[in-house]
Amino acid sequence: MTASAENGKSGQAMHKPPVVSPQAWEAAREQLLVKEKAETRARDALAAERRRMPWVAVEKAYAFEGPGGKVSLLDLFEGRHQLILYRAFYEPGVFGWPEHACRGCSMVADQVAHVAHLNARDTTLVFASRAPQADITRLKARMGWTMPWVTITDSFDKDFGVDEWHGTNVFYRDGERIFRTYFVNNRGDEQMGGTWNYLDITPLGRQEVWEDSPKGYPQTPTYKWWNWHDSYVPDAEPDKKWVEVSDAGEAAFRAESANEKP
Template identity: 80%
Template sequence: MSDQQTETRSELPDSHPPVVSRAEWDEAWQQLLVKEKAATRARDALAAERRRMPWLAVEKDYAFDGPEGKASLLDLFGGRRQLIVYRAFHEDGVFGWPDHACPGCSMVADQVAHLAHLNARDTTLVFVSRAPQADIARLQARMGWGHIPWFTVTDGFDKDFGVDEWHGHNVFIRDGSRIYRTYFVNSRGDEQMGGTWNYLDITPLGRQEEWENSPEGYPQTPTYKWWKWHDSYVEGAVPDKKWVEVSDAGEAAFRDSL
């Protein structure tokens, strides 16, 4: 056999799954889909249970440095009802300093979706680190993270909320000026963060859609109707008539999948 006729060796591992017909592939996919739908329903049930977790009152005052100066924990809400605080490691002594933040925390930052959608659900996401604001601003400019509100921890906030030695998301809700801690997730739980729905699923009010199993009186709106282009959220705006028609059809399919 000539060199031109030599068979190219596969770069795939010998243990890869078998190659099958379309019918066999469809059957295998349908079998797996049953388990995936069960996992989705279990995830929804877990989120419903999360919305019923007891709350912990925040009794201490915490101070942060921000782009506009000093800020309290209440200020971090940005006037919204819910707050998600991610502790990112960017400080002296952390691998990558001062040019980069922790590689894992940087992966989390790279996943963050457009925040207009979270904001539309009365929810604010912020990052906090020990680095001074000048270093944070330089990092944001280098890595394209300027859209993420990022504050400097100046006191014991990180230790009090379990993020002094490892990254994590703390979730808060406020009633006027009273603040409550409602949830905490870290380690591999952080891997799912970044998308709007996953963020909302860890908040006490959830996605705030009618299909969710939430306590009586929680804010809920029709499924899909609040969705907009990220540059089109206007307070009090009526959903576009055409989008209502499209989303009605999508909602019917969504309910059939529950």
């Protein structure tokens, strides 16, 4: 270990936790686990409350530029009911232009899971910036990013609170009507990237039967819809073998939970 690692970046000595026996370590882990499980339940409850937030109608027609030309906000849904739209800063005046997008926005982009899993839950993820499509295409190829990424051409960023800072807006499509359902930025926005975190900010959630959702919301058996990202087929029945595997896993989890100390 180098001296800098031993002393920390500041050069000061690190105040390390005590070294204990495996039994004492396990006891400490179990004690922390109680709080972690409480946090998980609180997070689920917060997501349930988020699914009951009121909506606001989007009355203005917004235009973007995509790889194939002009597209509307409605087009960005790609026929799905939910749209997650992240405002990334990549444009003249942004540090790194034109070789790079904003460092923070680039870290978010690096963390985005394969969008096929979101698509399988009737959800589309799109990034939006003011850079021309030629620059966006070049940047995506250089950085290995594959999510849809469009160019803002009007007041969308100002109207939805993302003209001066990053943020994620969530929309729901009912026929051709569009509603804004949620918005998150700052520290809340930095956790985005994983499939579950994205779904938890949508009005429909993860759409699994364990969730506390309003009556009539779409829900399917837990785990059963999961698939390899190159194997999703619209309206396909869950794979029978995977159902067996996930059922066995759920049974083992329930048995373990039943034996937990109160």
